[in-house]
Amino acid sequence: MIEIRNVTFHYLRSTKPALDSVSLTIGDREFIGILGPSGSGKSTLALTLNGIIPNSIRGTFSGEVIIRDPKTGKVFKTTETPVPKLSTLVGLVLQNPESQLFNMTVEDEVAFALENLGLPREEIARRVEWALKVTGLKGLEDEFPPNLSGGEKQRLAIASVIAMKPSHLVLDEPTSQLDPRGKREVLDVIKRLNREGTTVIIVEHDSRFLFRNADRLVVLSGGRIVLQGEPRKVAERVEELVEIGVKVPHSLLLSRALGLPPALSPEEFPSPTTRRG
Numbered sequence: 431m432i433e434i435r436n437v438t439f440h441y442l443r444s445t446k447p448a449l450d451s452v453s454l455t456i457g458d459r460e461f462i463g464i465l466g467p468s469g470s471g472k473s474t475l476a477l478t479l480n481g482i483i484p485n486s487i488r489g490t491f492s493g494e495v496i497i498r499d500p501k502t503g504k505v506f507k508t509t510e511t512p513v514p515k516l517s518t519l520v521g522l523v524l525q526n527p528e529s530q531l532f533n534m535t536v537e538d539e540v541a542f543a544l545e546n547l548g549l550p551r552e553e554i555a556r557r558v559e560w561a562l563k564v565t566g567l568k569g570l571e572d573e574f575p576p577n578l579s580g581g582e583k584q585r586l587a588i589a590s591v592i593a594m595k596p597s598h599l600v601l602d603e604p605t606s607q608l609d610p611r612g613k614r615e616v617l618d619v620i621k622r623l624n625r626e627g628t629t630v631i632i633v634e635h636d637s638r639f640l641f642r643n644a645d646r647l648v649v650l651s652g653g654r655i656v657l658q659g660e661p662r663k664v665a666e667r668v669e670e671l672v673e674i675g676v677k678v679p680h681s682l683l684l685s686r687a688l689g690l691p692p693a694l695s696p697e698e699f700p701s702p703t704t705r706r707g
């Protein structure tokens with residue numbers, strides 16, 4: 431569980447807050463989609479969830495972020511816990527996988543953080559194998575990471591994060607650099623991890639995937655949460671979403687224009703009736 435209590439954050443020398451009085455409780459195993467236009471605070475929120483804000487990125491921070499480890503029940507306050515410890519509880523995957531890859535082989539990339547945790551060799555080997563299997567990268571152990579495709583690189587970034595076995599996974603626009611195939615590969619891995627018990631918080635500019643898959647959507651605008659709820663509830667507020675600048679699924683706009691109930695995907699339209707001559 432992650433509990434965000436009244437968090438406000440100003441980057442250094444910035445006049446307006448990037449997050450403004452944000453409160454949010456994320457339950458274990460939930461799948462949360464974060465939506466909002468560019469500059470609304472999505473990345474800032476992602477960085478506060480594992481303590482990079484305020485521990486490594488300076489600014490003015492108030493409120494608190496509490497993380498409860500579902501395995502032990504222990505509670506950690508991000509401002510009082512070192513970032514390496516937090517990263518074993520909340521894994522963070524960034525938009526650009528290259529910024530997270532710096533080893534010579536795929537296998538070393540996944541093992542790297544585990545070695546820093548000081549885990550025994552056999553445990554490292556087991557986790558590397560598991561993480562590569564989950565992300566569909568088995569067989570690529572000896573590849574040079576820069577030679578991988580975009581989707582593979584992003585799945586490798588995910589593999590190295592999940593090898594730490596964090597109970598929560600935060601992803602900040604993980605597919606924005608990918609072609610449709612890479613995108614699908616990465617999103618399938620995320621869905622699978624959630625089904626297997628990982629709490630997922632994903633920021634995604636293209637909302638189609640979130641409307642179809644998230645348990646709950648949280649919409650940010652100007653650093654504030656302006657709307658949240660189950661996708662079907664949020665979909666009823668399509669005008670507001672458009673007004674805020676959220677890119678909504680075409681099916682939602684079309685169903686609205688036709689006076690039909692909100693369609694979260696094209697499959698939800700009533701099947702066309704056959705015309706008789």
Ligand SMILES: Nc1ncnc2c1ncn2[C@@H]1O[C@H](COP(=O)(O)OP(=O)(O)O)[C@@H](O)[C@H]1O
Pocket residue numbers: 441442444447448466467468469470471472473474475
């Ligand atoms: N490193 C930074 N220094 C100063 N201001 C920043 C920094 N990063 C983001 N901001 C500002 O904080 C606000 C929220 O940004 P961000 O969280 O990146 O939004 P999003 O991810 O939704 O596009 C924006 O006004 C942005 O300009």
Ligand SMILES: [Mg+2]
Pocket residue numbers: 472473474
């Ligand atoms: Mg961002």
